[in-house]
Each structure stands twice: as C-alpha cells, then as structure tokens.
Amino acid sequence: MKRMIYSATAACLIATSALAAASTPRIEAGWVRATPPAARAGAAYFNLTNPGKAPDRLLGGSAPGVERVEVHEMSMTDGIMRMRPLTDGLVIPAGGTVALKPGGYHIMLIGLARPLKAGESLPLTLRFEKAGKVTVTLPIKTPPAAGAH
C-alpha cells in the first residue's frame, strides 16, 4: 500500500515537471557568493536555459533578507571594473542558454540583512517576463581566488 502511494506520487511529480519543463526556464549550476561580514552586496550565478519556443527575459527577483535583487552586467576594460544594471532585463533566446558568471552577467543582491554564509543556501525567486516567477535554492559558496584559474 505504502509503495503504491510512493509510486503514484512519483508519477505525479514526473508529470508536473514534464509539463513545467515545456516553458519554465531551467536554472542549473547555480551558486551564491559568500560575503564577508558587513558586506551589503552579494551576487548569484547560474546557467539559465529557456526550453520554450519564444524568447523570454529575466527581469529581477527577490530573496529573503535581501532588499533588492537586480540583473547586472560586469565588464573589465583596461583594468577598470564597470557594473551596469540591465534595466530592460536579460534576454534568453528560445532554446538558448545564458551563463551568469563572475566577470559577466550576474544577479546582484543588494542590501543584505545578514552575511551570506558558505555552506548555507539562499532561496532565490527569479522573475521572468513570460514564465513569471521561478524559485530555486542555491548553495552559498566561497569562490576560488581570482588568480587561481
């Protein structure tokens, strides 16, 4: 009896995720940068895949203990670091993947109520123009040193 319930639940889950997969953006290999105490800003990174047939746009999001969640782009030219908010969002082409990673696109976490501690995790809700809200829980990690690559 117990086993039957399990398999029914499992079947149900598979059905739901299969349905969702048709349109919901996939968030993979995600992580949040651990922050020093007193840091007021942090960043989250992941690979974002749009399995849908139309382009979508990542607009922003929310997370507990974070005042504002924005989509930013960082660039490094002639040794100068620049960071800009993507006010029109980040376009993910139909069937395409966009990488949010150190030194490039990232989710900016502004106004941290408490430090993001390595080993813990952060539930991050992302807001898309078409897919609406998608929540993922990302591990908080200490990044490797800049010169370590």
Add this chain to the structure above:
Amino acid sequence: MIRRRSLVLGGLAVAAAAAAGGGGLLYLRTKGGKPLIKIGGPFALSDVDGRTVTDRDLLGKPTLIYFGFTYCPEICPTTLTDIGQWLDRLGPKADRLNVIFITLDPERDTGPQIKRYLANFDPRIRGLTGSVEAVAAAAKAYRIYYRKVPLEAGEYTIDHSTAVYLFDKRGEFVAPIGYGSAPDRAVEQLTALLG
C-alpha cells in the same frame, strides 16, 4: 602649463592601460628606469579607528595599496582574499610591508564599516577612509579611476580601477599587480619588493 596638463591627462589613460596589462608599465619608464608618470602622492586619510594616516606614515617600508569599496560584490572581496593569500605565502617577511585598502566610497564606508568588513580578511590589511574630498585627492594622486553609478532606489555602485599598486620604502611607484594575476607572479613581485 597647457602642455603639462595634457601630459597628465594622457598619463591617466596610459596608467590605466598599464594596470590592466601588469607588465605594460615598462613602456612608461625612461632609459634610466625612472617611471615617466608619477603614481602616488600626498594624502591625508583616517584609519578605521579615526587616526590620521598620511602618505608620510608609509615611508620606510614598501607598500601595497588597493582602492575599492565594501559594497563591491566581486572584485574587491576577491582581491582582498588574494592579497591575504600572497601575504601568507610571503610568511613573516610580509610584516615588513604596509598593506593598505583605501575606500572609494567614503559616504558608506565609514571607519566602523570598514573595520567590520576587513575582519574577514588578513589582519595586516589596514583600511583607510576620509571625507569625499580627501578620498578624491588620494585617488587622483594614485591615478585611480572611479565613478559613482546610480542604481534604482537611490542605491549606487562604483566603477573603478582594479589593480594593486606596489611602492618602495621611499614611496616611489614600482609596479602594479593586475586583477586575476597568477599568485606565483604576485608573490614574486612582492618578494622582489621586499628585497
């Protein structure tokens, strides 16, 4: 006078380019080995406990200086972590080095804010802040480009030069260490600096 000014302005761009390349500064030296552009100069700032620190306090020891801000999400914490690793690798020799972090965001980076922030990094890193004008003067003396960029809801971030600068014990500029520089190379540069 006009000629002098354009030389200085040109120098800014060249210094930034050199900082990026790390080794590019070789081109800026005369045959005698003297740097053509003056990097570094007088400043008067405060440490995290409010005590005045000037460029003169750094003389007598070689110095490493990095400009950044504590709201910086990636480059600054990474660089401060890197600096800590270089110091660890230098061992006790590192105690003969001034290691200075100067904020480019004096409005938010007060002494106590920097103190709490730096608590997570190597204790040999000393944080400096000051008035908006005092920080601007220090950044200018060190040829540091920085610019406030507004975000939503009154927040802002700061674009800035990312290189770490090395000076000898007389305060003469020696070389930059570019962001993401190989740790072996950085430790080599610091070892040479410490003599």
